[in-house]
Amino acid sequence: MIWQFNLIILGFLIMAAIMSLKVTDLLSASMIFGIYSFLMCLLWAAMGAVDVAFTEAAVGAGASTVFLVATVYSTKRKSSD
Amino acid sequence: MVFLTCGILLFLLALLVLLRVIIGPTAIDRIVAVNMVGTQTTVLLILMGILFSRVDMFVDFALTYALLNFIGSLAAARYLLRTKPLRDTKITVVEVERG
Amino acid sequence: MNMILNIACLGLLTIGIIIFFGAAIGVLRFPDFYSRMHAAGLCDTMSTICLLMGLALYQMHDLSLPNLLVVGKIFFIVAFISLTGPTSTHALIHAGYQRRNRPPIRDSKAKEGSE
Amino acid sequence: METVVSSKPLLATLVSLLVVGPIILSRRRPNLRESWTFLAGFIKLGIVLSMLPIILEGGVIEWTLWEILPGLALAFRVDGLGMLFALVASTLWIVTSLYSIGYMRRMKEHSQTRFFAFFAVALSATLGVAFSANLLTMYLFYEMLSLSTYPLVTHHQDREARAGGRTYLTYLLGTSVAFALPAMIYTYMKSGGSMEFVSGGFLAGSVSGGEATVLLILFVFGFAKAGVMPFHSWLPAAMVAPTPVSALLHAVAVVKVGVFCVLRVITGVFGVDFLASLGAATVIVWLASITVLAASLLALTQDNLKRRLAFSTISQLSYIVLGAAMLSESALTGSIMHIAMHAMGKITLFFCAGAIFVATGKKYVSEMDGIGWRMPFTMFAYLLGALSIIGLPPFGGAWSKWFLFLGSVETHNIYLTLVLAISSLLNIAYLLPVAVRAFYVPPGKGNTKIDLHEAPTACVIPLTLTAFGCLALFLFPEILLSLARLMGEPS
């Protein structure tokens, strides 16, 4: 574990989570969710959970962000909240 | 120690980029910033590998990250290509009202 | 030998961080999307390459086979980033351009928030 | 007391259930269908009669199916009380079947197959209650009876039937689930897992006076078929049914099942002596007395003949409950005998009401001026039945009334004697005017046009039979008396 990284990333994570929930533009929200996801990946790497980090990297960058963007594409981009 | 400092510095710089993500103002700005942070993550992962003295284990998914981050921003770019911008519709509405 | 490697490594890391600092400032401070893109696209790729090279050099302290493999992989990443970085920048700019956000020549503030 | 193990009680119960299949299968051929009913009726009566000698000798017939809850089996047991009730029910089923053939065919009722099928099921349930060896079995058949009579009550399937049926089921199911079930479970727990009826009461000694009072009230209200106020109003509501149903079910089977259950609870669950020692039955005595008087008064105000008879039934049922709750030997005998006597009398009255309706289409007392000489058999039978209910000799009702009076005197409670006396007077007041109108008042203007004639033979024969039954019961009460005495005397 690398606790210094851990502390910093946790701070970032909160920011990213708040942002992705606050932004009314869903495309931005999905992209910020992408940031959230790779921050998580870094966090897990910092905690020594390599496999989890690997999975999160693959899923967060390759799958869930793309899925979200695809859904925003097929539905609507504006959100009321 | 060097690497630790280096990593912390990189993180702090990433914070600047994150600020851009937060203030926006448009999606495409955010995408640029996200892409940038994503690239930086690759470096950070290898750095961590060095800190753990197990670079051989971290390099694989740093590579993955480099590959897949590309897909994320590509999808967003593709989205922007395929859709009409939000403001266009607004303008037409305004014009109609004027007319 | 190790000394030289360490210095080179440190130097590369410093350069990388400085470039990244530039990129970050650029992304944060430039007035419109295209110029921000410019800062990001150029410096981000460059800084990443520098940093990765630095780290690769550090790995070359003891030249065993696994370590060389790691170095090879890092170079692979470098190659990748130098390929994907410009491409994604291109794709984004292309997308922005197609949406008729012409690059503002002078009055950048007015177009702020275009989307 | 000898105990005989025999499957006869089960067979007697099942006969009418088994005949449901053939009845449904032969729905296209009415004659065949009804002969199935008769066949089952006679077999049933035969089985019941074949058990009579053993019972009369003081024996008990038992048959256990299987254990359904720990220490609690689905079991049959025939003793005097059950035998008496079964005898009454199975005899009157045959008579009623005959009557309903006449009635249903004349009225051209729809879905007669369903009618006969559920009739048979209801009879099964009645015998099941009569022969059940424990509270659970009794409850099972009790519910089966409530449900199987629902299609009979709502046979007409019109708005009135719907309302009546709704009241009917709400009261019967509601009270049984809300009162009888918890009381039963509490009993089960208090008695330590046994619910066999024994003639000292299986609960004797294991509950306190307060508990016993509450439980008894729960049981009496829970078996709302007994019609104790305030849970009586299902009975008038159920009068929307075709008359044969009202006759058998609401003069005999359903309501008698209610009082039978109450009797069982008092004798078999608590035990007369135990209740007497606790003094827990006083509440029931007063409830029943109030019901007797109030129902009689209400009966006076009814113009619809069947409703009048229904309120009369409520009042008469409470005699039985009252008799049981008096906890004296004579009163108990009287109330047990009243089951039979009242059944015979009341079924006659209902048959008559039905016959009048079939023949003239009249439902209301006020319309019945002068019909007596047009349909002499019917009205004469009515008179006999009414006198029997009132309790005048030489009719069956006299015996039961006699024992009830005797019991009330034994308890040294002058009020109870008064209640019985007043209600007998009220009986006269609401039953006899019908006969009086029919025979002595000349027909009004509107009625002259209608050609009055006797009801179909299939209707007249049964009511004549039951009317003479009332007479016969007065003359030959020994069997009933000895059956009733079996319960009365402590073993």
Added chain:
Amino acid sequence: MRALGTIAVILTGALLLYASGDFPAWGEPYSPANDSRVSRHYILKSFEETSVPNMVTAVLADYRSYDTLFETVVIFTAGIAIISILRGPVDKRVRLRRASEKSLRQSNLILAQTCRLLVPVIQMFALYVIAHGHHSPGGGFQGGVIFGASLILVALSFQLQTALDRISEKRAMILAGIGVLIYSGIGLTCVLLGSNFLDYSVLSKVLPLSAIEARSYGILGVETGVAFTVTAIMFAIYANLSSHGRMKGGL
């Protein structure tokens, strides 16, 4: 809804904070969880018992392989679920056989060329990740996602149809089924060979391997199955989500 959410959040948060005072410190090596015999067994014995240095892989695909089987099933289910939710009545009239040359030309040249260069590399790398899961992080799931991502990349830089020409949705689902079948088939083979479900060591009866090596190879086989499923499903999910389940047009 806001009020409800606030109440739920405050209650749950308070509860969790209350418990967090009782936690062992973060990073404590001798906390009950870290020092338990289960965890110690996995760290100390897993190499001995399975000859897989990556403990996570060993635990994932051998000790708790049953979990992983159902993890694969979850993914498989998700694929089928999405298809069954999004698929309307099948529209058979318009069905492009192949992406026309025109559409290829329409797509961005730079993107197309980069993609041509990248996709094979990504796929090779995915295979490497799958196969190398024993010794480094990675394995069937991660490799599968990467492989799937390469197909998504094709769809993104050309047309969805281009990717569907490589592997149609129907084929993807068959592939996914085959993946689960490989996994569970290996498990079933163990049953047929007279041992319990997923007990790979019994494979040594039919393969020229020792029991421990058999476990290692069993893990490899299982990971391959996972990779098949994940690849196919990731792509199928993307194809469905990006085109409303119509398999044409789309992002």
Added chain:
Amino acid sequence: MVDQYPAIVLLAPFFAAIAVSLLGNWKSGFCLPLTVLSLVISLMSSIALLGQVAESGEVVYLLGGWPRPYGIEFRVDPLNGLLLVVICTIALLSSIYSIRAAAVETPDKCPQFYTLYLLLVTGLLGMSMTGDAFNLYVLVEVASLTSYALIAMRSKRAVLASFNYIIMGTIGASFYLLGVGYLYMKTGSLNMVDIREVLLESGLYTSETILVAFMMIMVGVWIKMAFFPLHGWLPNAYSYAPSTASCVLAPLVTKVTVYVMIRMMFTVFGPEYVFVYLGWSDVVVWMAIVAILAGSILALAQTDLKKMLSYLIVAEVGYMVGGVWLANETALVGAIYHVISDAFMTLCLFLAAGAIITKTGKYCIKDMEGLFRKMPWTMVGFVIAALSMIGIPPTCGFFSKWYLINGGIEAGNWGYVAALLISSLINAILFFRVIEVAYFKKESTDSDKEETVSGSSGVGEPPLTMLGPLLVTAVCLLLIGIFNQEIVILIRQAVSSFGPLGFIG
């Protein structure tokens, strides 16, 4: 072969699911025979397994051959042995039922439907067999994902219901997962029996973490089983789902979750913790009382038949939770017995409702007039299930109520007894409202007459594939009631292995 029964029970539907998904695309005629065949195999082996368990006690099946704390194991005791049989039977019956209904309600999605169906059954079977707390989570998710999809297969409102279910279901499953995490943090094990041992040995009962773990697991499970204040997702989801899906979801999902709750309370935490140390049973029983009453009253307010049935499930969940938390053996036995009997009752009701809806296309209770004439056998099944819900002997509903009330009295909780009775009365009103409408003809005015004539001409009994399962279920209701002793003996065997329950009253 004999020692592989646990695996066969689970694997038969699992392999069939894969086979259906592979072969179904090629030829959809394969779907149904495969489904039925696999469920028959599963049923037979589960019965064999139950026999084995009843004879020789708990059966443990080590997956991957790893011994207890290291690997995952199946633990089959009489309790989940019974549940396995119930699950297989119900799945088999409703799969036969689905032959026609699936073709009507979800055309062109046959292979997907049957794959999801079999996977759901696999998930439920796995949930009831597994002895590992985390594995349970994975299987819960398998079952949940399939049910989301099965519900969303129909359009319009079902989709929104499915979305709400996804949100609520995820919250529930995640809470459960978090609870398992807390447990793991303190005990270092995931095996249920092992956790219990560690809890006892290390004296962890006073730990706040364990307390919160318990609360999280309970809340999570309650959300999943739609315990009253957390029931919001259930009524819409079950009433708008395709009837084939709701026929298997409604009887099984909540019941298996109740089983999970029992497993967690008694095998993992142990009654001494739940009842003696915490001593919350009164609070939870009162919550259950509220659930029973609220569920019944809400059901009373519904006009849609399936929605009414769905709210009744909420009330029935209250029965079971209350019974489990009454903290005495009778009530626990009653609750477990009610799990079984309620599964069949719900199945029977939903089968009947499905048959009515497919044949007449009517959802509202008031539109169902004259059904006794048009489809008498369906209504016979419906009436038997209704009687069972009300609690009329000799149907199984009576006996479960019997044990539950018995337990309530034993615990001295009169509120629970009263709630059970009131809810029985409300059930009586509910069902007789339906039966009355179906029994009576509508008072036809002139304009209605033609409509009724034209409407009734096409409506008859449903096909045998729908009617058969319905009647079999109805017979099952009677059989379970009549032979309740045998079942209760098995349940007592299981309950006694939980150790002495903490007695409160």
Added chain:
Amino acid sequence: MILVDFIVSRFNYWIYIILMMMGLFAMIAKKNLIKKLIGMSIFQTAIILFFVSIGVKEGSTIPILAHEAAHDPAHQQAAPLTEKGEGHIQNGKGRDALRAEDYANPLPHVLMLTAIVVGVATLGVGLAVVQKLHQEFGSIEEPEILAKIDSDDG
């Protein structure tokens, strides 16, 4: 330094609670369905964060056997558990025997791999349902959809 220790030793748990609560709030209170799903993902990752935090050991390395340890049979013998705090070896090299303290606890990682997969699967299904809702009702805002349903009924 004590303060830092205190913060470090608890920080992960606090943050996970905050993230989880944010996710929970979004799932319940947000009106937009995609926002709800994003909240759901945050909620799930928070739990994953908690689990991974359990498995962290101070001074341990990643749970992959170091190359030497794996290929030298002498090192495979597990040593008895040593006292706490005996050398924080961040390096996998140069040890005599395999020690459990040196490697992060692999079990939470395994569990969380599964949990991530489940999370993605749920997200995918959720997104599909959202798309279907958009097809049916033309909206992804819950109040609008409810209003549409009401108007359909009425």
